[in-house]
Amino acid sequence: MTVQPNSIEARDAAYHMHSYTNARTLEAEGPLIIEEGDGIYVTDNSGKRYIEGMSGLWSVAVGFGEDRLAKVANDQMRKLPYYHTFAQRSHTPSAELAEKLIQMAPVPMSKVYFTNSGSEANDTMVKLLWYRSNALGKPEKKKIISRIKGYHGITVASGSLTGLPYNHMSFDLPIPQVMHAGCPHYSAFARDGETEADFVARLARELDDLIQTEGPDTIAGFIGEPVMGAGGVIVPPEGYWKAIQDVLKKYDILLIADEVICGFGRTGQMFGSQTMGIEPDIMVMSKQLSSSYIPFSALMMNDRTYQPIADETARIGTFGHGFTGSGHPVGAAVSLENLKIIEERDLVGNAARLSPLFLERLNRLAEHDLAKEMRGIGLIGALELHPQGDAVGVAGPALVNACMERGLILRPLGDSVAFCPPLIITEDQVNQMFDIVDDAIGTLSF
Numbered sequence: 001m002t003v004q005p006n007s008i009e010a011r012d013a014a015y016h017m018h019s020y021t022n023a024r025t026l027e028a029e030g031p032l033i034i035e036e037g038d039g040i041y042v043t044d045n046s047g048k049r050y051i052e053g054m055s056g057l058w059s060v061a062v063g064f065g066e067d068r069l070a071k072v073a074n075d076q077m078r079k080l081p082y083y084h085t086f087a088q089r090s091h092t093p094s095a096e097l098a099e100k101l102i103q104m105a106p107v108p109m110s111k112v113y114f115t116n117s118g119s120e121a122n123d124t125m126v127k128l129l130w131y132r133s134n135a136l137g138k139p140e141k142k143k144i145i146s147r148i149k150g151y152h153g154i155t156v157a158s159g160s161l162t163g164l165p166y167n168h169m170s171f172d173l174p175i176p177q178v179m180h181a182g183c184p185h186y187s188a189f190a191r192d193g194e195t196e197a198d199f200v201a202r203l204a205r206e207l208d209d210l211i212q213t214e215g216p217d218t219i220a221g222f223i224g225e226p227v228m229g230a231g232g233v234i235v236p237p238e239g240y241w242k243a244i245q246d247v248l249k250k251y252d253i254l255l256i257a258d259e260v261i262c263g264f265g266r267t268g269q270m271f272g273s274q275t276m277g278i279e280p281d282i283m284v285m286s287k288q289l290s291s292s293y294i295p296f297s298a299l300m301m302n303d304r305t306y307q308p309i310a311d312e313t314a315r316i317g318t319f320g321h322g323f324t325g326s327g328h329p330v331g332a333a334v335s336l337e338n339l340k341i342i343e344e345r346d347l348v349g350n351a352a353r354l355s356p357l358f359l360e361r362l363n364r365l366a367e368h369d370l371a372k373e374m375r376g377i378g379l380i381g382a383l384e385l386h387p388q389g390d391a392v393g394v395a396g397p398a399l400v401n402a403c404m405e406r407g408l409i410l411r412p413l414g415d416s417v418a419f420c421p422p423l424i425i426t427e428d429q430v431n432q433m434f435d436i437v438d439d440a441i442g443t444l445s446f
């Protein structure tokens with residue numbers, strides 16, 4: 001890409017440091033500027049249109065350019081553009097959204113706490129667990145078990161929960177209170193001769209051993225995505241979540257479901273916890289909650305989590321935690337309307353109905369010589385390519401680039417390519433998306 005002097009690309013490269021980007025490459029090549037979006041499509045500033053096969057960052061459930069969300073945001077901005085939720089203040093959108101989320105919860109939940117990103121929600125969750133353990137007179141109960149390849153964000157605490165090297169390297173993470181258990185990716189981590197059932201039993205045994213080694217009284221919680229996203233779209237084997245929950249129950253360890261990607265329909269049910277048979281104590285939500293039209297996130301906790309925390313706020317005199325934007329009225333109003341759209345248009349049903357086609361097309365791609373395996377559930381999936389010699393992480397970006405040239409945006413995750421289209425996608429559009437990948441993969445030569 002040649003950057004024209006004074007172009008928006010040049011100005012961006014000159015002044016804007018980007019997330020998940022090689023800063024030197026950006027300086028030399030400039031960014032791709034996306035100008036507008038409509039349905040499952042986005043258009044760049046040269047007028048080229050792409051299918052957004054990743055819903056942005058796994059998030060734009062209702063598609064781009066949804067007027068109802070723009071209108072609600074505009075109306076709320078005019079009525080009450082901002083108010084906080086500190087010191088016993090509230091407003092109608094955040095009260096209504098909290099009530100709505102509790103009604104939607106797949107297991108009995110007690111309270112919702114609002115934040116502005118998935119990372120903030122997970123960071124808050126860690127603090128809530130620590131606060132609760134202190135409230136219970138168990139100051140040693142502070143460790144949290146996460147998993148290798150899990151993704152939970154990038155703040156100091158949530159970045160520690162994340163089990164991916166890039167999020168730790170040169171950041172001095174993880175913090176010592178976080179440990180990582182095994183990843184439930186069968187084909188990658190099973191030992192020779194191990195069946196799926198053996199693999200699941202071993203992961204549960206290793207978790208039990210880890211808890212025993214650390215001391216059961218030192219572990220406050222276990223966090224996991226029902227289906228791992230950024231770690232490579234990893235659908236756990238049958239029986240995995242039951243086996244994990246059996247171990248956690250034995251030691252009275254809270255279970256936190258990170259629903260930031262799975263929540264609100266992605267797996268073909270409203271929550272990934274339902275698809276995977278998880279009964280969480282805490283659920284963390286973002287992305288499809290507002291379709292990312294506005295930064296917004298929430299966590300929801302059950303009564304056994306909430307009650308000791310509430311007691312501690314009474315003992316201290318306040319809950320010494322809160323963000324200026326917690327429960328922002330515009331974010332809450334947009335989220336409420338977004339949930340209404342998801343329900344009215346039965347987008348969860350759409351994901352469930354189109355899932356067989358989506359998975360069948362992924363399966364067909366997996367027959368290609370360059371492909372190693374496919375993984376998927378609902379409307380989220382990945383195609384993993386064979387690594388090219390020792391060069392891990394070359395094949396995925398090569399396929400993504402070939403798809404970009406043909407008008408489809410996907411995301412490379414090492415040697416895998418992730419698919420996570422908006423939940424409004426139609427049957428024809430699913431076929432169009434995979435036709436492009438079919439064509440693109442045929443042009444790759446390593």
Ligand SMILES: Cc1ncc(COP(=O)(O)O)c(C=O)c1O
Pocket residue numbers: 057116117118119120122151152153154225229230258259260261286
């Ligand atoms: C499962 C999961 N949890 C947490 C996060 C962090 O969310 P955010 O990027 O909004 O901080 C992400 C982001 O991709 C995620 O996929």
